[in-house]
Amino acid sequence: MDTTTSVTNELRSLLSLIVDSAAIAQRHIPDREKLSQGEPIDSELRSSIFVIEAACAQLCSLIARPSDALANKFFAFYEPACIQVVLTNKIPDILQEYPSGVHISELEKRTGVDAGKLGRVLRLLAAKHLFQEVSADTFANNYLSKYLLSSNPMSSFGLHITDECFKASTNLSDTLNDPALTASASPADASFVKHFKVNGTLFDYYAGSSPEQVKRATQFGVGMIGWGDAIEANAVINEFPWGSLPEGTTICDVGGGVGNISTQLANSYPALRLILQDLPHQLKIAEEEVWPEHAPKAIAENRIEFIPFDFLQEAPKLGCDIYYVKNILHDWADGDCIKILKNVKNAMGTSSRVLVHEFIVRPGYRMPKEEAKFTQAPEPLLPNYGEGRIRQYTLDINMMTMLNSKERTLQDFIDLGETAGLQFVKIWEAGEMGLVEFVTKA
Numbered sequence: 001m002d003t004t005t006s007v008t009n010e011l012r013s014l015l016s017l018i019v020d021s022a023a024i025a026q027r028h029i030p031d032r033e034k035l036s037q038g039e040p041i042d043s044e045l046r047s048s049i050f051v052i053e054a055a056c057a058q059l060c061s062l063i064a065r066p067s068d069a070l071a072n073k074f075f076a077f078y079e080p081a082c083i084q085v086v087l088t089n090k091i092p093d094i095l096q097e098y099p100s101g102v103h104i105s106e107l108e109k110r111t112g113v114d115a116g117k118l119g120r121v122l123r124l125l126a127a128k129h130l131f132q133e134v135s136a137d138t139f140a141n142n143y144l145s146k147y148l149l150s151s152n153p154m155s156s157f158g159l160h161i162t163d164e165c166f167k168a169s170t171n172l173s174d175t176l177n178d179p180a181l182t183a184s185a186s187p188a189d190a191s192f193v194k195h196f197k198v199n200g201t202l203f204d205y206y207a208g209s210s211p212e213q214v215k216r217a218t219q220f221g222v223g224m225i226g227w228g229d230a231i232e233a234n235a236v237i238n239e240f241p242w243g244s245l246p247e248g249t250t251i252c253d254v255g256g257g258v259g260n261i262s263t264q265l266a267n268s269y270p271a272l273r274l275i276l277q278d279l280p281h282q283l284k285i286a287e288e289e290v291w292p293e294h295a296p297k298a299i300a301e302n303r304i305e306f307i308p309f310d311f312l313q314e315a316p317k318l319g320c321d322i323y324y325v326k327n328i329l330h331d332w333a334d335g336d337c338i339k340i341l342k343n344v345k346n347a348m349g350t351s352s353r354v355l356v357h358e359f360i361v362r363p364g365y366r367m368p369k370e371e372a373k374f375t376q377a378p379e380p381l382l383p384n385y386g387e388g389r390i391r392q393y394t395l396d397i398n399m400m401t402m403l404n405s406k407e408r409t410l411q412d413f414i415d416l417g418e419t420a421g422l423q424f425v426k427i428w429e430a431g432e433m434g435l436v437e438f439v440t441k442a
C-alpha cells in the first residue's frame with residue numbers, strides 16, 4: 001500500500017472511531033454534571049472517552065506539519081506554568097462571583113498581579129479550553145475551570161503538580177545524565193531532591209516544619225483526593241465482585257492509609273469484615289476521625305479492626321481472605337516491594353489472595369489478542385490508547401522525578417510476586433487502574 005492510501009485509510013478509520021464514540025458520549029450528556037462530582041462513570045462512556053482522546057491526538061499528529069506539532073510539544077510546559085499562576089491567585093474562585101465575566105483590572109485589584117500579564121496568562125489558558133474570554137480583557141469560568149475552585153481537591157492537586165513536581169522536572173535530564181545518579185533507585189537521589197537541595201527524600205521534606213513545607217505537604221495530602229478522582233481509583237468498589245464474596249470474608253487493607261477505599265467497601269458491602277493496617281500515626285487519624293465520620297456503622301457493628309504495623313518489618317494479620325495492596329508498591333524500589341510482598345505472603349493461608357491495585361503500565365506495541373491479558377484499543381489507535389490513557393505514563397515519570405520509584409508493567413508485577421513466593425492468577429480491570437491477583441505458590 002502506498003503512503004497516500006495508508007494515510008487516507010488511517011484518517012478515515014480515526015474519523016469513524018471519533019463519530020461512533022461521540023454518539024455514545026452524546027447519549028451521556030445528561031450525566032455531565034455527575035462527571036464533575038466524582039461519581040462513578042459508566043464503563044461504556046469511559047471507553048468512548050479513551051477512544052475520542054486517543055483518536056483526536058492521533059489525527060492531529062497525522063495531519064499537522066511536523067514543525068508545528070513539535071513546536072507545540074516543546075512549548076507545552078507553559079500551560080502548567082500559567083495554571084500555577086491562576087491557582088496561586090485563586091482566579092477560579094474570583095470568576096465564580098461574576099458569571100458573565102470580569103475585567104482584568106478587577107482581577108489585578110483582587111490579586112495584585114499586573115492586569116496585562118494576568119490577562120495574557122488567561123488568554124493562553126482560554127485558547128486551551130480552560131476559562132473563556134467573553135469580551136475584551138474579560139474572562140469567565142467555563143465547565144473545566146469551575147472544577148478548580150480552591151475548595152475542590154483538584155485545585156490542591158493542580159498546585160502540587162504545577163509547583164514542586166513541575167519545578168523538579170526541570171532537573172530530570174541533568175539527573176538522568178549524571179553518571180553518579182543515573183542508575184540509582186534511592187529516593188534521596190531523585191530529581192526533586194537535587195532541585196530543591198533537600199536533605200533526605202520527598203517525604204522527609206513534607207515532614208518538615210517551614211511554612212512552605214507545611215503548605216506543600218497539605219497540598220499534596222488533599223491533592224491525592226483529586227488525583228484519585230481523576231483516575232477513578234474508586235471504580236474498584238463497583239468493578240470487582242466484592243458483593244459475591246461469602247458473608248464474613250476478611251479484607252486486609254495493607255498500607256491502607258486512613259481507609260480511603262476500605263471505608264467505601266465497608267459502606268457498600270456490609271457482609272465484609274475489614275482490617276486496616278498502616279503506620280500508627282495514620283491509624284490514629286483513621287480510628288479517631290475518618291471512620292467515625294465516614295463509616296460509623298462499620299465501627300458500631302464491629303466490622304473494622306485497626307492494627308498498626310510496619311509493612312517492611314512485619315506480616316499483616318494472619319489468615320485474611322484478601323490482602324488488598326493499593327498504591328503502595330509504586331512508592332518503593334524492587335527490593336523493598338519484595339520485602340512488603342514477602343511479609344504479606346507470610347500472613348497468607350492456603351486460600352488467601354493478594355490484590356495489588358496500581359496502574360499497570362501497558363506496552364505501546366500490539367500483541368496477539370490471546371496473549372494480551374488486558375483490553376487493547378481498536379486499530380488504528382495505539383493499542384495502549386496513547387493520549388487517551390496517558391496518565392499511566394505521566395505518573396510513572398512523576399514517580400521517577402519525585403521519588404526515583406516507578407509504575408510497573410504486568411510482567412514487573414509478576415516478577416516481583418514470583419520472587420516473593422506468589423503465583424500470578426489474573427488481572428482485573430477497574431477504571432484506569434488494574435488489580436493484579438496472586439495466590440501463594442504451591
Ligand SMILES: C[S@@+](CC[C@H](N)C(=O)[O-])C[C@H]1O[C@@H](n2cnc3c(N)ncnc32)[C@H](O)[C@@H]1O
Binds near residue numbers: 261282311325328
Ligand atoms: C500512597 S499511600 C497509599 C494509601 C492507600 N493504600 C491508598 O491508596 O489510599 C502509601 C501509604 O503507605 C503507608 N506506609 C508508608 N510506609 C509504611 C510502612 N513502613 N508500614 C506501613 N505503612 C506504610 C503510608 O502511611 C501511606 O498511608
